[in-house]
Amino acid sequence: MKILTLIQVMIASLIFFPARDYTQLPSAYRLAYEEVRCQAADGTQLYGWFMPAAESRATIYFLHGNAGNISDRLYKTEGWVKRGYSVFLLDYRSYGQSKGSITSENDIYQDAEAGLAWLRNEKKTALSDLIIYGESIGSAPALYLAVKRNFKALILESPFTSLADVAKIHYPFVPSFLLRQFQFNNLERLRQIHTPVIILHGIQDGICPYRMGETLFREAPQPKELVSVPEGRHNDLYELLGADFFDKPIRFMVQSAGSSS
Known part of the structure; x- marks a missing residue:
């Protein structure tokens, strides 16, 4: 059992690159924010930031990629809040001020569920007013949540088809x-x-190749x-798309809402 646990920790170290220290706070972008503390089903304590927009159009639940922590996503958050969308950034276990460690994909799913429960219970956010944003590896918990529920929209930035497909490219020896x-x-x-x-996918993506985005879209x-x-x-993608990084998803959400009404 100890050997199996050690192997799981070693594999996790090839996938996740968490940072404990926050490089900046939302106040650096003049964003009002609320510190969030919630608990996963297994008792792990999690930490995040909720940044409300004035007269919020909807709420974005942002599930970040495998490196850094929520402070490294504030530059994206600012654009959404300025456009009238509240944003909830949650650190998975072992990231930032969240406790614990990651030993399986279920840990990430538990954390995503805990953040969603906080939004539903504390902010009374309706599913129809909730946008799930999955950045890179965050696309996995985003899709996990979306299988069980219908949300306003799902935004996937640089996603992948499966970890096995990514591992074949970067870790063929595993x-x-x-x-x-x-x-x-x-x-x-x-x-x-x-x-x-x-x-949203870059054609020159060398980590999660563009063909994966095409397959998912198809x-x-x-x-x-x-x-x-x-x-x-x-x-x-944020740097290259500029305002379209936000405006293209917004136009899509408006159009998809109209087509379903």
């Missing part, structure tokens, strides 16, 4: 059976959702949209 605890099968989950989905139910960024890599 036997597939060692990834049992970290499958993150996004493609299978995407086929089960009933939420409008927009995918298998996604309508309404859906794929925003392809010709020069885009994995982490620079």
Whole structure:
């Protein structure tokens, strides 16, 4: 059992690169914020920031990628809040001020569920007013939540089809059976959702190749949209798209809401 646990920790260290220290606070962007503390089903204490927008149009639940922590996503948050969207940033366990460690994909799902429960219980946020944002590996918990519920929209930035597909590219030496605890099968989950989905993907993405975004888009139910960024890599879509980084998803959400009414 100890050997198995050690292997799981080693595999997790190849996937997740958490940072404890926050490089900045929302106040650096003149954003009002509320510190959030919630608890996962297994008792792990989690931490995040809720940033309300004046006369909020909807709430974005932002599930971040595998490196850094929530402070590294504030530059994206600012654009959403200025456009009238409240944003909730949650750190998974082992990131920032969240406690615990990650030993399986279920840990990430528990954390995502805890954040959603906080929004539902404390902010009384209706599912129809909630946008789930999955950045890179955050696309996995985003899709996990969307399989069970219908949200206003799902935004996936630089997503992947499954962790096994990504591992074949970056860690071909890792036997597939060692990834049992970290499958993150996004493609299978995407086929089960009933939420409008927009995918933003760089054609030059060397981490989660663009073809993965194309595959996810092809298998996604309508309404859906794929925003392809010709020069885009994995982490620079915000810089390359500029205002369209926010405005294209907003237009998609307006159109998809109109088509369903």
